[in-house]
Amino acid sequence: MDVVLEARNVTKQYPQQLALDNLNLTVHQGDIYGLVGRNGAGKTTLLKTLLQLIAPTAGTVTLFGEPVDQAHIAMLRRVGSIIETPSAFGELTALENMRYFCLAQGIVTPHAAEDSLQFVGLTGTGKKKVKNFSLGMKQKLGLALAILKKPDLLLLDEPINGLDPIAIADFRQLLLKLNREQNTTILISSHILDELFHLATRFGFIDQGRMVRELTKDEFVAETAQYIRIETSDMPALTRALTNAQVAHFKVVASKELHVFDEKRSISALNQALVSAGVPVTGISQEGQNLEDYFKMLLSDTHQEVRQNA
């Protein structure tokens, strides 16, 4: 799969603060890449660096296979972004803003302003000035502005921060539509993993300016999967009973240990079914991690590593 965006050993040293520390990141064509990190982890600094809004102290950024430097700044035309708050003018309406930015960016495609507004569902706002928009509407307008140029890559810094659950779901649907219908590759940051989980196809976890872990959604699901762990002295009887009970997904992991991956089974119902079938169950427990626990586990691992290296 083509690599659209790559950061290699990117470091950003502010006078008092190491904001990015030898950070690596790879975004492939078609990804929705979820960049997850706590407040102050370095997400905004990274996105600004990727967009050449600030210069890294060291390291390289490659966009569409070419190094991003002054000579290749034209490549940034293929990138749309929302960094911090969207840049719309409060005294103008949504359409006036869109037309202004079309002029400013030299976009002459007929109906580009109207089409982008329609895409995000903001056509009915008429004479309402942007300063009177809800946060959800402002974020949608920010997205409409970011996609005006029909970018191949979209970088979004915490765009769902502060939105209510319905506005978050709405925004998520828009991003999925962009990704599926227009094949836009998206990098989106958040400090709330739950918000990105249903959207992203790939994840990067950042902490203290370092990339702690990059993994695909499938790898992530496998690592955090919930399962029921069963111990028995009679494995053939256990597998027979599970098959009879139409439990489709289970895995024998040791001679006396088996894992059941089936979200619909409660541990007590399963235990009762096994006991009724005469299976000698010597232990049964719910295992696996929720998303935030997984995130905390990654962070505590890095903190330990940092302490060991100190």
Ligand SMILES: Nc1ncnc2c1ncn2[C@@H]1O[C@H](COP(=O)(O)OP(=O)(O)OP(=O)(O)O)[C@@H](O)[C@H]1O
């Ligand atoms: N211009 C700057 N000068 C000095 N330090 C800075 C500057 N910008 C960011 N920092 C510091 O760099 C670190 C990373 O900040 P950054 O804003 O990138 O984090 P973040 O993950 O986006 O956080 P948040 O979720 O709170 O927006 C922080 O410690 C911050 O204080």
